[in-house]
Amino acid sequence: MIYISDKSKKLDTYDAIVIGSGISGGWAAMELCKQGLKTLLLERGRDVKHLQDYPTANLNPWDFKLGFNNTLEDRQRDPVQSNAYTPADKHFYVSDADHPYIQEKPFDWYRGYHVGGRSLTWGRQCYRLSDLDFGANLKDGNGVDWPIRYKDIDPWYAYAEKHIGVSGQKENLSQLPDGEYLPPMELNCIERHLSESIKKNDQHRLLTIARVANLTRGWDSRGPCQNRNLCSRGCPFGGYFSSNSSTIPAAMATGNLVLRPFSIVTEILYDEQKQKAKGVRVIDTITSEVHEFYAKIVFVNASTIATAGILLNSTSSRFPNGFGNGSDQVGHNLMDHHASAGASGAHDQFADQYYKGRRPCGFLIPRYRNLHDHENLGFTRGYNIQGHGERQEWSDKVNGLAGFGKDFKAQLSTPGPWTVWMAGWGECLPYYKNQVTLDHSQKDKWGQPLLKIDFAFEDNEKKMMDDIEATCGEMLEKAGFRDVATFNYHKRGGSTVHEMGTARMGHDPRTSVLNQFNQMHEAKNVFITDGSCMASSASQNPSLTYMALTARASHFAAEELKKGNL
Structure with a gap:
């Protein structure tokens, strides 16, 4: 692996710079390197090497001093992150105390500052968007029209799926297009029972196994998945896709990648004469030294909220309100x-x-x-249902049982009834007022303005939640479940960790930041392919779409560079 000396003040020039090493940044680095471009990959956090930097991957439950319980100190120091981590994966989350942000309204911003980012802790669900999604904004007038349709990204979905390895079942649904799948995992008996009941009672509904980037057979020198379900600790088997196990090693193998961890990108540098980006300014988190790196093209993949922050902090006489922000859309439309x-x-x-x-x-x-x-439900757009079936275990029963000794142990160790938990993953509309801004009066320890997040779900999302409760309860009751309880946890924004939309794609430079190739309208050599680019959220987990868009944009950028257009 190649590193730049932390003490070096030399101004280096590359063909491409990629900001961020998570899911989309790793993809950009791999694709650009494979196209023959000398690429600098910048990561604000520490390095994490596949295999050797997964310290808890093979620990047993009893190896943790306090089990999987966070301490009071954890909760006080990390009031947001501690809602997501346990002692088993705490090392893949930032410290809220060290990396503060401002919540104008309650919003949970979960982060991992290290090589690989949240590709080490993501949920691995991989679903394609359809033209129902790409055409929704134009049809109902919310947000701006996507500048692409399904046919434009279909081959890139396949390209991404074939590389990462997705297990799943084809179902021939127009609203959820099929992809290139490894053999699916299997539903258990209670899930099959629920599936059969749904099929019998409503021809428009279907229950299928999740489509996930967990390998059901060895793939690309990785896997297969061992069915340990310890994915968030880092997988030494490469049983699921991550930047660390897949794209970054592939980029390194080309000999074209330089990886620089501990590097906070504070701004994109603009060349007034050439009217394009010329590079980035970086703070070394260890030495606090400032460096500048130059490149012909720049990919911004810092993740939605951080990407908005970098753009807003990159001001010049050409862009007084933030880099490429002539539309005044940067930071807005957060979903x-x-x-x-x-x-x-x-x-x-x-x-x-x-x-x-x-x-x-x-x-x-x-x-x-x-x-x-013809549907008149009181809300627009839709949702999918995700869930799981299992038998109650001792941990589910311990608070409801009393006793001691042999009989008590037998009660605990005897499996309880089969249960199902299910919840809706629902679309959030792109509201301009849901936004990320900079607070220049409050700074982090590197002197950078704190990010401020102002976000709330509105009436459309709340009505959708009511419908989710009703239909989930209905499906369980019709399948013969007892003690059916509907719920609404009233989670804060950010809790699903699917932030997107702060630098949206669109046809018109006056109302959007990026064109159909994720290229900035106002700076043709800057590309953004993380969640920032999304013009709407759809209801599907979005990471596969980021990967497909990144692969597509990377190939376009490399070709445009070769043609002399950048």
């Missing part, structure tokens, strides 16, 4: 899926059946609302 509402229940059948291993995914019920114009 996150809501995943608060659903239902659970227990079932008395199948007591003679159990399962083996810990499958690292659940089931999916693809979107079934607002697929047709």
Whole structure:
């Protein structure tokens, strides 16, 4: 692996600079390197090497001093991050105390500052968007029209799926296009029962196994998945896709990649005469020295909120309100899926059946609302249902049992009834007022303005949550579940960790930041392919779309560079 000396003050020039090493940044680095471009990959956090830097990957539950419980000190120091981490994966999350931000309204911003970013802790769900999604803004007038349609990204979805390895079942649904899949994982008996009941009671609904980047067979020198369900600790088997196990090693193998961790990008540098970016300014987090690096093209993949911050902090006489922000859209239209509402229940059948291993995914019920114009539900767009079925274990029963000794142990160790938990992952509309801004009066320890997040779900999302509760409860009751309980956890924005939209794609430079190739309207050699680019959120988990868009934009950028257009 090649590193730049932390003490060097030399101004280096590359063909390309990629900001951020997470899911989309790793993809950009790999694709640009494979196109023969000398590429600098900048990561603000520490290095994490595949295999050797997963310290808890093979630990047993009893190896943790306090089990999987966070301490009071953890909760006080990390009031946001500690809601997501346990002692098993705490090392892949930032410290809130060291990396503060301002919540204008409650918003949970989960972050991992290290090589690989959140590709080490993501949920691995991989779903394609359809033209129902790409055409939604134009049809109902929310946001701006996507400058692409499904046919434009279809081959790039396939390209990404074939590289990362996605296990799944084809279902031939127009609202959830099929992809290139490895053999699917298997539903267990209670999930199959629910699936059969749904199929019998509503022809427009279907329950299928989740489509995930967990390998059901060896793939590209990785895997297969061991069904340990310890993915967030880092997988020494390469059983799921991450930048660390896949794209960054592939980029390194070309000999064209230079990786520089501990490098906070503070701004993109603009060349007034050439009217394009000329490079980036970086603070070394160890030495606090400032460096400048130059390149012919720049890919910004710092993740949605951080990307907005970099753009807003990159001011010049040409861009007084932030880099490429002539539209005044940078930082606005922030979205996150809501995943608060659903239902659970227990079932008395199948007591003679159990399962083996810990499958690292659940089931999916693809979107079934607002697929047709005649529906009048009181809200626009839709949601999918994600969930899982399992038998109650000792940890589910311990608070409801009393006793001691042999009989008490037998009660605890005897599996309880089968249960299902299911909840809706719902679309959030792109509201201009949901935004990221900079607070120049408050600075971090490197002297950079703090990011301020102002976000709230509105009436459309709340009505959708009510419908999710009702339909989830209905499906469980029709399948014969007892003790059916609907819920709404009223989670804060950011809790689903699907932030997107702060530098949206669009046709018109007056109302959008990027064109159909994720290229900045106002600076042709800058590309943004992380969640910032999304013009709408759809309801599907978005990471596969980021990967496909990144591969597409990287090939376009390399070709344009070769043609002399950048």
